[in-house]
Amino acid sequence: xxxxxxxxxxxxxxxxxxxxxxxxxxxxxxxxxxxxxxxxxxxxxxxxxxxxxxxxxxxxxxxxxxxxxxxxxxxxxxxxxxxxxxxxxxxxxxxxxxxxxxxxxxxxxxxxxxxxxxxxxxxxxxxxxxxxxxxxxxxxxxxxxxxxxxxxxxxxxxxxxxxxxxxxxxxxxxxxxxxxxxxxxxxxxxxxxxxxxxxxxxxxxxxxxxxxxxxxxxxxxxxxxxxxxxxxxxxxxxxxxxxxxxxxxxxxxxxxxxxxxxxxxxxxxxxxxxxxxxxxxxxxxxxxxxx
Amino acid sequence: xxxxxxxxxxxxxxxxxxxxxxxxxxxxxxxxxxxxxxxxxxxxxxxxxxxxxxxxxxxxxxxxxxxxxxxxxxxxxxxxxxxxxxxxxxxxxxxxxxxxxxxxxxxxxxxxxxxxxxxxxxxxxxxxxxxxxxxxxxxxxxxxxxxxxxxxxxxxxxxxxxxxxxxxxxxxxxxxxxxxxxxxxxxxxxxxxxxxxxxxxxxxxxxxxxxxxxxxxxxxxxxxxxxxxxxxxxxxxxxxxxxxxxxxxxxxxxxxxxxxxxxxxxxxxxxxxxxxxxxxxxxxxxxxxxxxxxxxxxxxxxxxxxxxxxxxxxxxxxxxxxxxxxxxxxxxxxxxxxxxxxxxxxxxxxxxxxxxxxxxxxxxxxxxxxxxxxxxxxxxxxxxxxxxxxxxxxxxxxxxxxxxxxxxxxxxxxxxxxxxxxxxxxxxxx
Numbered sequence: 001x002x003x004x005x006x007x008x009x010x011x012x013x014x015x016x017x018x019x020x021x022x023x024x025x026x027x028x029x030x031x032x033x034x035x036x037x038x039x040x041x042x043x044x045x046x047x048x049x050x051x052x053x054x055x056x057x058x059x060x061x062x063x064x065x066x067x068x069x070x071x072x073x074x075x076x077x078x079x080x081x082x083x084x085x086x087x088x089x090x091x092x093x094x095x096x097x098x099x100x101x102x103x104x105x106x107x108x109x110x111x112x113x114x115x116x117x118x119x120x121x122x123x124x125x126x127x128x129x130x131x132x133x134x135x136x137x138x139x140x141x142x143x144x145x146x147x148x149x150x151x152x153x154x155x156x157x158x159x160x161x162x163x164x165x166x167x168x169x170x171x172x173x174x175x176x177x178x179x180x181x182x183x184x185x186x187x188x189x190x191x192x193x194x195x196x197x198x199x200x201x202x203x204x205x206x207x208x209x210x211x212x213x214x215x216x217x218x219x220x221x222x223x224x225x226x227x228x229x230x231x232x233x234x235x236x237x238x239x240x241x242x243x244x245x246x247x248x249x250x251x252x253x254x255x256x257x258x259x260x261x262x263x264x265x266x267x268x269x270x271x272x273x274x275x276x277x278x279x280x281x282x283x284x285x286x287x288x289x290x291x
Numbered sequence: 292x293x294x295x296x297x298x299x300x301x302x303x304x305x306x307x308x309x310x311x312x313x314x315x316x317x318x319x320x321x322x323x324x325x326x327x328x329x330x331x332x333x334x335x336x337x338x339x340x341x342x343x344x345x346x347x348x349x350x351x352x353x354x355x356x357x358x359x360x361x362x363x364x365x366x367x368x369x370x371x372x373x374x375x376x377x378x379x380x381x382x383x384x385x386x387x388x389x390x391x392x393x394x395x396x397x398x399x400x401x402x403x404x405x406x407x408x409x410x411x412x413x414x415x416x417x418x419x420x421x422x423x424x425x426x427x428x429x430x431x432x433x434x435x436x437x438x439x440x441x442x443x444x445x446x447x448x449x450x451x452x453x454x455x456x457x458x459x460x461x462x463x464x465x466x467x468x469x470x471x472x473x474x475x476x477x478x479x480x481x482x483x484x485x486x487x488x489x490x491x492x493x494x495x496x497x498x499x500x501x502x503x504x505x506x507x508x509x510x511x512x513x514x515x516x517x518x519x520x521x522x523x524x525x526x527x528x529x530x531x532x533x534x535x536x537x538x539x540x541x542x543x544x545x546x547x548x549x550x551x552x553x554x555x556x557x558x559x560x561x562x563x564x565x566x567x568x569x570x571x572x573x574x575x576x577x578x579x580x581x582x583x584x585x586x587x588x589x590x591x592x593x594x595x596x597x598x599x600x601x602x603x604x605x606x607x608x609x610x611x612x613x614x615x616x617x618x619x620x621x622x623x624x625x626x627x628x629x630x631x632x633x634x635x636x637x638x639x640x641x642x643x644x645x646x647x648x649x650x651x652x653x654x655x656x657x658x659x660x661x662x663x664x665x666x667x668x669x670x671x672x673x674x675x676x677x678x679x680x681x682x683x684x685x686x687x688x689x690x691x692x693x694x695x696x697x698x699x700x701x702x703x704x705x706x707x708x709x710x711x712x713x714x715x716x717x718x719x720x721x
Contacts, residue, residue, distance in 0.1 A: 040719070042367070042384075047717065147535045238688040241693075251681065256675055
């Protein structure tokens with residue numbers, strides 16, 4: 001397509017470019033700059049401290065703890081989440097009566113925002129008034145108090161996040177499963193391959209690009225989009241047992257008002273996720289089979 | 292439809308114009324949600340009706356932390372609220388901010404600050420001058436369930452006075468099956484601070500940060516370790532049930548899951564309204580062998596921010612005086628459970644027999660007014676107190692829920708706190 005006026009395309013693009021510049025590019029550059037300063041809450045005093053914010057981060061036991069917890073959390077969300085979604089997608093892919101209804105039900109949680117998912121889980125599992133802890137207490141005399149139990153708190157948020165992502169993963173797996181050519185499966189069946197072999201040798205390699213895509217999106221979700229979920233449930237507690245990187249950033253930046261330190265954390269988070277993504281591309285891509 | 296909208300818009304604009312000509316408008320940002328927000332709105336409406344020359348626009352701006360963050364962002368953008376409510380842990384931040392108009396500079400003799408309830412006045416004073424207007428002041432006390440006490444064979448009119456009594460009564464309650472647990476806390480890190488002041492122990496150096504910026508915290512002193520050690524012992528024996536950081540312990544207390552609750556006095560109204568058992572209140576329990584101090588004021592106060600015109604400052608000062616007036620501060624106390632700010636208001640309440648009908652409302656007054664006024668009991672001022680309270684809160688949780696050695700947990704926390712303090716004084720030091 002050829003424009004008569006050579007400026008016209010730029011003018012047409014300018015609204016979105018300006019928005020991106022103001023709301024994405026400028027703040028990112030400013031974050032890089034702020035990370036070299038110690039800044040007073042009101043921003044009226046700042047000291048240039050070079051890389052001290054970063055050095056301090058690497059010595060901060062709470063930050064190292066947040067890295068470990070974030071990685072464990074992400075691993076849970078990706079591994080448990082994808083395994084479960086694939087299993088459900090395979091089942092939902094079969095032509096059972098009423099399968100359209102099941103599918104809709106499975107996809108439902110995706111429509112919720114992380115904060116709403118958190119509220120639902122916080123309500124169901126509230127240690128005092130939640131129906132599930134009450135039921136367990138009445139039936140088995142056990143208590144499910146994640147406010148006082150670090151392990152429980154971790155599994156609560158990890159399960160809630162996994163559940164929240166299920167719908168999204170199932171949709172993509174289903175789409176991928178349905179695009180597998182029937183002839184391949186039939187041919188394999190004629191050659192005497194049973195369902196497990198067919199799944200391992202044909203289905204799994206053919207959906208590997210989708211699996212890879214989902215690994216990346218779920219990793220990004222686990223690192224960046226879980227703030228709302230945490231904020232309405234554990235708020236990083238008890239102790240620091242569920243303080244993911246994104247929540248520590250919020251605490252330091254928006255509660256303690258240390259913008260320099262929080263900026264350094266956001267840069268570190270960016271680097272960390274970039275690293276993980278690069279590693280995944282490096283090592284996973286060899287196993288991914290594109291048709 | 293369109294014409295109707297246009298008319299509405301025009302009318303609105305005219306209204307705004309007329310208002311701007313006749314009135315001085317000021318904004319008031321606060322963090323009072325739920326039933327407290329209603330009480331605030333009622334006070335603001337009454338002020339606007341009584342003083343038509345002023346117009347206060349009260350706005351609920353989220354939690355305390357969110358309100359402060361928003362006020363700072365607005366200040367940096369050049370449009371701060373005239374009055375902002377800041378929680379007590381934000382006091383040092385505001386003092387150092389260079390963004391405030393201290394309340395004492397507004398006072399041209401209209402208000403006798405000496406008539407304020409002394410512990411409240413002293414908390415918000417810095418080096419003898421009042422910087423912000425006390426508004427929602429509270430302290431901590433012990434609530435207990437008299438029905439559970441009776442069931443456990445305890446005297447409901449003889450609540451625990453010491454740590455040991457609390458522990459023994461708690462054990463008795465748990466063993467008798469009258470309740471699943473003995474006691475729980477709201478705001479554990481704040482209760483920890485309370486314990487220091489209540490036993491006349493400094494929480495930080497430089498007279499608790501009141502004669503100069505604090506640079507060292509004393510949380511891992513023998514006293515601190517002893518307090519946390521007791522709490523840990525209580526938990527191990529099932530007496531203390533950890534209940535979360537803010538108000539989440541209130542519901543299980545109301546449900547009868549445990550017999551006692553150490554919580555802010557601001558929960559009194561809600562607890563009395565919702566409890567289906569007889570509620571008792573008493574002073575905080577003491578550790579024998581330490582001198583007397585006083586329990587500390589918590590809650591928040593109202594700060595006037597720079598950037599307002601002279602007329603707006605006048606309006607803000609008129610509004611602050613209005614909130615401190617006897618009838619209004621009494622309405623505030625009755626509506627929310629927070630302290631009324633002045634001694635005359637307390638006397639008025641006494642004269643009208645309020646405390647005879649609401650004896651539990653008297654407990655907190657008796658506690659703070661019978662305490663000893665010493666530098667250690669006036670409450671600590673710390674740079675970046677928000678983060679420090681979070682660090683201490685995590686240390687308490689580690690000791691109480693994860694069985695970490697109290698000395699170890701507090702040593703680690705003290706190291707973190709001291710680092711935060713030194714970073715703060717590097718920014719604001721001489």
